Amino acid sequence: MGRAIVRHIISKVPSLLLFLLLGLPMIALLLQWLVNGDDKSALLSFIGRETLFLIGKSLLISGIVALLATFMGTVCGFILYKMRLAFTGFYKMALLLPLLISPYIFAVAWKDGLFWLFGNNAAFYSDSGVILVHTLVFFPLAMLIIGSALSRIDASYEEAGLMVIPFGKMLLKIVLPLIRSAITISFLLILIFSLSDFSVPAFFGVRTFTTEIFTQFSALYNFPLAIGQSILLLVICLLLMLAEARYLSDAPFFSVSVRGSMSKKYAFQKRQALFHALLWLLLIMALVLPVFMLGTQSLTGSILFFREAWILMGPAVLQSIKLALCGTLLITSVGLWSAYVKVRLNNWLPNVLLLLTFIVPSTVLGIALIRYYNLPVLNFIYGTALILLLAYLGKFGFIANRIIGNGMRQIPVSLEEAALIMGIPSWKIFVRINLPLLIPSLFAAFVLSFILSMGELGVTMLVYPPGTELMPVKTFTISANVPEALTSSMTLINLTVALVLITLFFLAGKWLFKKFQYA
Amino acid sequence: MPEIILEHITHCYGDKEVLNDFTYSFEQGKTTCLIGPSGCGKTTVLRLIAGLETPSSGVIKIDGVKVSEKGSILIPPHQRQVGFVFQDLALWPHFSVYKNIAFALADKKDTNIKNKVFEWLELFGISDKAKKYPHQLSGGQKQMVAIARSLILQPKILLMDEPLANIDTHLKERLLLHLKDIQRQQQFTMLYVTHDHKEAMNTGDCLVVMNAGRIEADGSKEEVSLSSSEFVKSFLKS
Incomplete structure (x- = not known):
């Protein structure tokens, strides 16, 4: 009985929270327009x-x-x-x-x-x-x-x-x-x-x-x-x-498969x-x-453009990485939970919500979030980076959900049942059996969400709070008013940061996948 | 006294009824083989006894205690003293052989884990594989680990769901003999699911022939082979 209640709480309470945070803004947008x-x-x-x-x-x-x-x-x-x-x-x-x-x-x-x-x-x-x-x-x-x-x-x-x-x-x-x-x-x-x-x-x-x-x-x-x-x-x-x-x-x-191909x-x-x-x-x-x-165009100006570009982009680089990292942790956690409740507890609501915000164009999502959160009482979200984290979750939560969900489907239920029969508590089954087997999927979801969050522009342009400097927004907003060589230099910095991070993730992934290859 | 009793059990997966008014008593300390074609409900019987499924109607008793009834599990799987060897063996791929077997003991705060695990590994002759991972083992070795894992908590009932389906006949016979020896020592009741009637004849003390969620024939090997059911006759001939 206790196990059933716990499963119910795990499934329903965060679903409600996710609905309030992301689903309701979309519904509110529709209602606002109708009334x-x-x-x-x-x-x-x-x-x-x-x-x-x-x-x-x-x-x-x-x-x-x-x-x-x-x-x-x-x-x-x-x-x-x-x-x-x-x-x-x-x-x-x-x-x-x-x-x-x-x-x-x-x-x-x-x-x-x-x-x-x-x-x-x-x-x-x-x-x-x-x-x-x-x-x-x-x-x-x-x-x-x-x-x-x-x-x-x-x-x-x-x-x-x-x-x-x-x-x-x-x-x-x-x-x-x-x-x-x-x-x-x-x-x-x-x-x-x-x-x-x-x-x-x-x-x-x-x-x-x-x-x-x-x-x-x-x-x-x-x-x-x-x-x-x-x-x-x-x-x-x-x-x-x-x-x-x-x-x-x-x-x-x-899907992230750790098994070899038979094709x-x-x-x-x-x-x-x-x-x-x-x-x-x-x-x-x-x-x-x-x-x-990009490199050639940057060099048609002078090296000073690079210096200026770095001065402009420097703070944005760190802030972008920091925010993308926080967003990705949120996305991966929500992805893990929503995948678990869908695959194992058959609760589809979080999936539908994440799918809805995923396929809705960034501009629409941005407007929905602004209209919903732009209230004095919700200023702690609207006026801070929290709104950006929610935007990232809305845009990329579905991808994490599906990667992790498909990873979970690859874990035979019998692995959990074998532990259940032996009296291993549910939380321990999740931590010791499911989580280690999901590491490749979690990693893939993390990397993809991180890179996509770093480069997100559509919804970020609309919702980013004052005082926040982010790489894509900075480059995009400044491009109309500065020499082309400077825009190119800024974009090149943007690209270099992305490539360095992708390489690091690739190396980490190679090690991780080798370690967790069980087939 | 019969150890496991299933009374008027009906079980459905969605709209599909897989067991229909199934009633049977499995005798204590004996090996009962459940045989029948694919999809006849053999695995479902094991899963119901283990407490992994809830019956749509009927009652399940173990040692006279009601463990499941219509729509509810009264005693959870881990309190039924049941071992289960799954068809896919369900070895945890990220745990070594040692860890696979020791995992349940560690949770019971057992102080003598290492000795117990190696005792079982030696019994199956695979103590040198303790540090290996499941994917590094042969098919037969995996089966032995799965059986050892299910027996380490000394269950009263061992449920085996076609665990030896994919190994060669020679190894299968050797493993079954070994298992019978262990059963004699440990005195557990064994329910063995297979679709191979020859394997069932060699393994079981009693046989239950199933078809479309019902029992077609049951009893000793001799009784079943003399059954008048056309289905049983054709199944045993195949």
Whole structure:
């Protein structure tokens, strides 16, 4: 009986707290809009022609990005996860880096690069600039999702197919249907990410629905319209969420497996050079060129720009790391708890809340948090870094939840039951059995949340409290008013910090995964 | 006196009924083999006796004490003096062989843990594997660790859910003989689930043949082999 009560408390009380902290702001936004009858014209104007045009345009841009990135990800996924190729570890790591670096850094880099190459980058300040940067930033996500799905296909399925049909046909008839859900997931996720991203369209001066909401809210102070538009975007994302319910619940890329793969790998000896060339081309476009361009543009000024950039960025670096670290600890803890209550106690509420705040565009989440917490009584949250931590939790809690949840699903219940029969208390089973087995998943969730929190811009721009200096915000806000070389230098510092941290995490991860490889 | 009694047990997983009015008494100190095709409810019987599942209806008694009844677990698993060898063995992958076996004793504040663990390891001839991790063991060695772990707390009942399914016949026979020896010394009741009727004939003192959540035949090997049930006849022939 006592055990049941404890399980009930563990499951329900934090759920309520999470609902009050993150769920209620979204509901309050909706209610505020519904009951606000003062300005009917503003309320209705959000469904005008202009709005519909912007929605259509945003969906078209994001749709193209999702298509291109998913296609590139499928090709790379196949090469890296299904072929016996030298240096696959290096390629996987290097091609994943763009995903871990804030999209606007790439926007700055490519803008610099085109200027350096052609002396003119005007053409880049358009929809095509957004499509190029988003595709290059998001295709690694598709590669990861589809690659994971490919590596989970049992070798025997393909071998049985190869006994009766040629290789090409086997890929089409057996492999492709088996990874169909992974392809759908990547398409949907990239669509949502691209639709939600505020930084790249804003940087290139491209009007999308997300930038429009930001402008209405922050520049024109037209709150009813901004809220109305936010609701509309919320509805679009909720519709996409329905698709998630079908496909994303067991998304393979959110898993960290400590077991070896049983999938079939192909050699294609004669085409190895071609595949290496293809991977290098992508690597150059997605990583080498942007970094090189950024460096070159920084050096076109003088070394003084670097000094100035460091003076400007110095305090922001430490504060960014500190806040990202606090946010990540919160995200990982909530991720662990919410995964546990979903997988073991069948409480789905925290999952739904985290999914909702994850797919809602940053601008909408930011507005919801501001409207909810901007009260004198809640100033201890609104006026401090706590609001940022909540924003990070809202944006990335779902990722941690899924990584840890899938890790937990890999732990057979019988491991817990074996201890239960022996009379080991529940808390000890959790601490001694579950936690050690979850370490790889916890680490992956921690690293991903940390890097993403460090580079988050969309919601941070809206909610960061006075006196807080953060790397992405600093670079973004200053870029319009300083020489381009200074912006590039600041971005390069931003990128270097991210790369150093990623390398450190990679080394720590290598050690950790080796230590916790049990299969 | 019968040690384990299941009276009119019905059990459902969601809408699916896996046990239907199952009534049986398992005799003390004997080995009863539960046999039947996959999905007939054999594992569920073990899990109900262990207290890992709550019966949808009916009563379970161990040594005359009601341990489970409709919708509730009256005595939690660890107080039933039951050992369970799971089908997947459920060895904790992050613990060494020694730790896997000692873990339960450590929680009971036992002062003689090391000796007890090595006693069991020696009994199974795997004391040299004490520092190894489960993934470093062969299939047979893993089975021995799982059995040793389930016996270390000296249970009155040992529940075995097809634990020897994936090892070769020779090793299986050796392990079963070994287990029988231990059973004679420790005097525990053993319930052994298998879908292999030949293995059941060699292992069990009594047999229970199950089909679709019901008992088709039960009794001694001879009684079961003379059963008039068509299902039992075809199952034993297969």
